Amino acid sequence: MAVEEKLASEGRGTMPGKEQLARNDLLRAFAPLHRTAMGIAWGVVCGALLAMATLVPVLKGNDFLSLGLLGQFFWGYRVSWPGVLIGLLWGFGVGFALGYGFAFVRNAAVWLWLTVVRSRAEMDQYSDLLDHL
Amino acid sequence: MEPEEQQIEHAVILLNEKLLGVVLGILFGTGLFLVTNFLVLKGGRHVGAHLGLLSNFFPGYRVTFLGSIIGFFYMFVVGMIVGVVLGAVYNKIAKA
Numbered sequence: 001m002a003v004e005e006k007l008a009s010e011g012r013g014t015m016p017g018k019e020q021l022a023r024n025d026l027l028r029a030f031a032p033l034h035r036t037a038m039g040i041a042w043g044v045v046c047g048a049l050l051a052m053a054t055l056v057p058v059l060k061g062n063d064f065l066s067l068g069l070l071g072q073f074f075w076g077y078r079v080s081w082p083g084v085l086i087g088l089l090w091g092f093g094v095g096f097a098l099g100y101g102f103a104f105v106r107n108a109a110v111w112l113w114l115t116v117v118r119s120r121a122e123m124d125q126y127s128d129l130l131d132h133l
Numbered sequence: 134m135e136p137e138e139q140q141i142e143h144a145v146i147l148l149n150e151k152l153l154g155v156v157l158g159i160l161f162g163t164g165l166f167l168v169t170n171f172l173v174l175k176g177g178r179h180v181g182a183h184l185g186l187l188s189n190f191f192p193g194y195r196v197t198f199l200g201s202i203i204g205f206f207y208m209f210v211v212g213m214i215v216g217v218v219l220g221a222v223y224n225k226i227a228k229a
Contacts, residue, residue, distance in 0.1 A: 031144035037226035041219045048218075056190055064189055 030110060033103040042099025043092040050091030054084045145227050150220030154213040161212030162205040169201035 050070075057063045063079040071077045074090040165187075172181040173196060181196025188194045191207040 027144045028146070031146045034145045034223070034227035037145075037223045040226055041222040044222050045215050045219050049215075053190075060189070065186055 030114060032107040032110065035100050035103040035107070038103035039096040039098075039100030042102070043094075043096035046095025046098070047088045047090075047092035051084050051088040054079055054087045058084060147224050147227055148220040150217050150224065153220045154216030157216035157219075158209040158212035161215070162207075162209035165204040165208040166201045169196055169204055170198065172196055173198060173201070 053065075054067060057065060057067060057079050058081060068077075068079045070087075070090075074087070076086050077083055077090055078086075169181065169184065172184060185194075185196045187204070191204060194200050194204045194207060
């Protein structure tokens with residue numbers, strides 16, 4: 001239903017009946033992911049997870065998971081109260097890169113697949129062109 | 134009305150938040166369940182010494198068969214929350 005809602009909100013969902021459904025199915029199958037939205041969504045989740053994972057050892061006063069080793073990769077990160085905020089920011093950054101990258105690669109793969117399918121269809125269509133001349 | 138190709142270019146997939154939550158919940162839960170039981174079956178002197186540290190986050194979790202079931206439920210909830218938040222944030226921005 002999501003694509004239909006999107007189309008309806010843009011005033012593009014006006015085609016009635018089966019043709020509309022077929023068009024919506026087509027859009028649902030080939031529509032790309034929103035890269036920035038995916039990046040931000042992953043950023044929020046990863047940032048929150050790292051912040052909460054840091055918060056537990058901080059509250060217990062014991063870095064039982066040796067999370068401080070993440071400071072080797074995330075500059076400034078420590079298992080401390082400021083480290084919770086720094087972890088949130090680093091988690092957001094890494095999550096954003098992962099989410100954006102995932103959406104980018106997925107969209108590129110769909111585009112590549114569509115290009116191959118279209119090329120094959122065109123080849124099939126014109127393969128007997130010389131026979132008709 | 135725009136040509137079909139342009140519609141495809143402008144359309145954006147929206148996610149089903151609840152479905153994503155359930156899927157990630159099952160994946161996360163099954164992952165911890167399998168990893169825990171792998172270590173239980175593998176055996177040894179210190180079974181799951183590192184994985185057992187998860188009990189600091191998930192009270193009641195242990196590297197045993199019963200612990201793997203408890204861990205499944207914990208990770209299901211975590212995955213569910215991750216999926217719902219992921220879907221909600223994505224949809225909010227993609228719709229804007």
